Amino acid sequence: MRMVAVLAVAALLTVSACGSGDERRPAAPDTVEVFTWWAEGGEKAGLDALIDRFGQDCAGQRFENGAVAGGAGVNAKQELTGRMTRKDPPDTFQAHAGAELLDYIDAGQVQDLTSAYDSWGLRQAFPTGLIDDLTVNGKIYSVPANVHRANVVWANPAVLKRAGVSGVPRDLPAFLADLATLKAAGVEAPLALGRDWTQLMVLEAVLISDLGAQRFAGLFTGATPWSGADVAAAIADFGRLVAYGNADRDALDWPQAERLLIDGKAGYQVMGDWEAADLTAKGFTGYSWFTFPGNGATFQWLADSFTLATGAPNPDGTRCWLRTVASPEGQRAFNAAKGSIPARTDVSAAGLSLYQQSAMADWKSATQVPSCAHGSACSQGWQSAVNQALTAWSAARDDTALQAALVTAASRFVR
Numbered sequence: 001m002r003m004v005a006v007l008a009v010a011a012l013l014t015v016s017a018c019g020s021g022d023e024r025r026p027a028a029p030d031t032v033e034v035f036t037w038w039a040e041g042g043e044k045a046g047l048d049a050l051i052d053r054f055g056q057d058c059a060g061q062r063f064e065n066g067a068v069a070g071g072a073g074v075n076a077k078q079e080l081t082g083r084m085t086r087k088d089p090p091d092t093f094q095a096h097a098g099a100e101l102l103d104y105i106d107a108g109q110v111q112d113l114t115s116a117y118d119s120w121g122l123r124q125a126f127p128t129g130l131i132d133d134l135t136v137n138g139k140i141y142s143v144p145a146n147v148h149r150a151n152v153v154w155a156n157p158a159v160l161k162r163a164g165v166s167g168v169p170r171d172l173p174a175f176l177a178d179l180a181t182l183k184a185a186g187v188e189a190p191l192a193l194g195r196d197w198t199q200l201m202v203l204e205a206v207l208i209s210d211l212g213a214q215r216f217a218g219l220f221t222g223a224t225p226w227s228g229a230d231v232a233a234a235i236a237d238f239g240r241l242v243a244y245g246n247a248d249r250d251a252l253d254w255p256q257a258e259r260l261l262i263d264g265k266a267g268y269q270v271m272g273d274w275e276a277a278d279l280t281a282k283g284f285t286g287y288s289w290f291t292f293p294g295n296g297a298t299f300q301w302l303a304d305s306f307t308l309a310t311g312a313p314n315p316d317g318t319r320c321w322l323r324t325v326a327s328p329e330g331q332r333a334f335n336a337a338k339g340s341i342p343a344r345t346d347v348s349a350a351g352l353s354l355y356q357q358s359a360m361a362d363w364k365s366a367t368q369v370p371s372c373a374h375g376s377a378c379s380q381g382w383q384s385a386v387n388q389a390l391t392a393w394s395a396a397r398d399d400t401a402l403q404a405a406l407v408t409a410a411s412r413f414v415r
């Protein structure tokens, strides 16, 4: 009771101090609040490496950690929306390059960084395609920290060996056969699964296998219909894979599903390559990996980028943070710990992990397709609609209803 009263008085004081309903934090001229969803494991290790560089590059500035835990930003994005509405933005926030960033640009929530690109020489530092995904009407709105790959399968080799599974499955039928072998050998959940967006990653990987890279990419531009028989077949394949997963999938975030892999209760997990760093951070270094079966030479990409928020309390300090993110040293330190590869093209692979070296080579040679679960292909509205459809499917297992919901989502959100 007493606590409630104290809080209520504090809240009143805040409101009256800041004026009618504007709850903006008092300006802290030397503090940069960095808002992410990187709160533990390999994600936190990546952020920590950037904080360290920021301390060296931006003397006199203080880092404030605004991280909100929850894979793929499920909680952070909601919190950010609330803060934007209350006109209480952090100085900088994490946003995926592509459609997701366009949401913030359209809403006027991020500032133009074009002049910083020019004065820091960044136009030449990043691949042209990536710059295009950060640009609207000739203006560039964020600084990419990395490139992640989504369509990867991570494996626990000891589990596979015990069950007599060897080699890399070349296609979906071979993968399903290996999952069946694991199941028959008594592995509890051959394929570790988590909540909605992690299931979307599996569905997207299956769609790449079944439709091919070009038709898959067309699903997000309107060139490929979601109503086709090929999408229906992919949903059926997706259901076959999910049947080899853990029953409590909808209650798990990705690190909890990953725990099944580490503990030998699962053989495989489909996850982006933040998993490489996270497994390492958790002391599980004996993992193996392969591109999702049937995806061929397709690299499903996403990129984390940092913005200068509209109304940022400390724009100068934030520019220094962004310069650190963009620098070769910042990109090397961050990516070495985060599992992704540098977005800059002039950072060498030396000293990065074996996985990262292979990803750097693939990024140059493979066909690139975007990710809906991680915002390079889909706006936030589209992501939410698809995630809701998957949660409903996971409970009812109604393939027809799932496809209908995917068709509706595309018709509402395709640009």
Ligand code: GAL
Pocket (backbone or CB within 6 Å): 037, 038, 043, 070, 071, 072, 073, 096, 148, 272, 274, 302, 303, 304, 373, 374
């Ligand atoms: C992605 C993000 C990655 C990683 C992952 C899991 O959306 O781009 O950096 O953090 O979520 O949380």
